[in-house]
Amino acid sequence: MLGNVADTDDAVQETILRAYRSLESYDPQRATLSTWVHRIATNICLDLLRGARRRTRATDLGPARTGTTSADLGAPLSADHFVEPIPDSRVISATDPAEIVEQRLSVRYAFIAALQRLAPRQRAVLLLREVLSFSAEESAHIIGTTVPAVNSALQRARARLAKSPPETTEVFDPTDARQRQLLDDYVSAFEAHDMVALRRLLREDARSSMPPFAWWLEGRETILTVMSAADACDGDRLIPVPINGSPGFGQYRVGSDGVPRAFALLLVEVRENTVSHLVTFLGSQGRFREFGLPESVDPTA
Template sequence: METPTQIALVLAAQTGDQKAFETLVGVYRRELLVHCYRMLGSLSDAEDLVQETLLRAWEKRATLTSPESYRAWLYRIATNLCLNRLARAPRRLLPSETHPPSDPSSPAPPRLREPIWLEPFPDDLLADPGADPEDRAERSERITLAFLMALQHLTPVQRAILLLREVLEWEASEVAEWLNLSVPAVNSALQRARRALRQRNVGSEAEMILPRPQLQELLDRYVTLWEQADIPGLVALLREDAWFTMPPLPAWVQGRAAIATLFQTSLFPPCRQWHLLPTRANGCPAFGLYRREAGADDSQLFGMVVLDVEGTQIVSMVAFLELSSLSFFALPPTLPHVLKGE
């Protein structure tokens, strides 16, 4: 339910007050971006759809009959725009969903533009920084790469219903009206979506969360070992069944031995140096990967790796190598030597 101030802004916007409209939608822009990203798996596409949502809201402002339901009206527009986009777009996945495990001793395959891949989401755009820590943690759980991958295996309508009912907690009657469905159809689709997520072990049980000091210690050790090219040390931080992939390379490996071999053959040849710059993506710790070849003056941005940590071990590493997908992150294109302590 909107506050009296927001309702006043709605009424002003409906009369053509563009400043009131911009003030009003500024409150909802970030959460709409997260919603569209969950629907689409792409931050760049989500940004486009939010812009289109706000354009539609401005053009159709006079048709809103319930100013107190403005937020719901925006979500209705955004969700249907996402469904229209998904009707003509393939699912966004990761290589572990599209290809068999790779031979870690073989040369890396060429990059593929199809299938289109999931894109990372910066935590800086997630929620209000002043929100309750528990609320922030719950929201981040609903934007992890594991959750996004599971959503991709739902039909677009199931995806929308799950997000609107489970994540955003709209009433079934509202969702039914927005999607032109019956309430029983919405409830049935929600049950199928829940079963699909359980089958992929998403949200099925509470995971052990490492206290912040211990997590930071683990991450600091990860950085040190990577920058020292200490492959045995790095592998020791992994769970035995950990997996690693580098979209848009259509390759992935699983298990400590396979990851160690891949590191040895592809990422840590002699005369290459790495520097890691901490960030966060999809509710998880992440690092910008900067590579410096022998004789180069600077370290060049190579990609960004997102870690999934359970307990005291790393269970997955997804290295996004498509630099265009990192444009929303505060990662400089180069790092000079002085930042490497040289």
């Protein structure tokens, strides 16, 4: 619902505190414990969203840029403009392979960004009904409204998403040999700064964005032109880590002492066994530990 890690952490803590303080008032005859706790959590999220800026992606802020140098980036926007990445370890709890796929679909970066276009109550209803599988009656109890109001909100949410659906991307599947090979090939091409190899891996209509900048690129050849000129990327290293149910990497840049250190989180969206979108979250090096990534890597490894 929130698209922001710090707000999510605050909401989780506040939910636990309120549930603990109100536990004596819980009536199992009126609702299950899960429904009762989700009511607390949902109301906290709705409170946090009241008056908050709608978070989005760089690709939703305007047309692709034609400038192909770092001088064309413009000024960075404040962090509250963008949907933030989250590690799979924080949001994937299932052990059954089919359930893992469902959970990864529900936290995809494109899907979370699409949710932000919905009014907060519509967002809540869609998640309760279609992601968390609560009934209309349970959802009405959680939000504090009627079943007809829940059904109406769900219908409006579906219609809004149908007008501008999230892009179809593949979920992260480490058992998929084709996907694994694609990602291995991408790492090899990126670390070698091999534009010929990267051309084979990128979709013709691939996109590349770098929050917190609104600047983004569209088209394989434009992206390759920028990457070819970006000498700063030459020598960077990548360590795989799932992000938002999709493949991702920790990107490391070599310092003056020759040691590759945390630089940025990189989300890689995949379509039809090609790379369709590269999202480089600049300024995210402080979150590497949260993703289980080291702050530096052995330059000789």
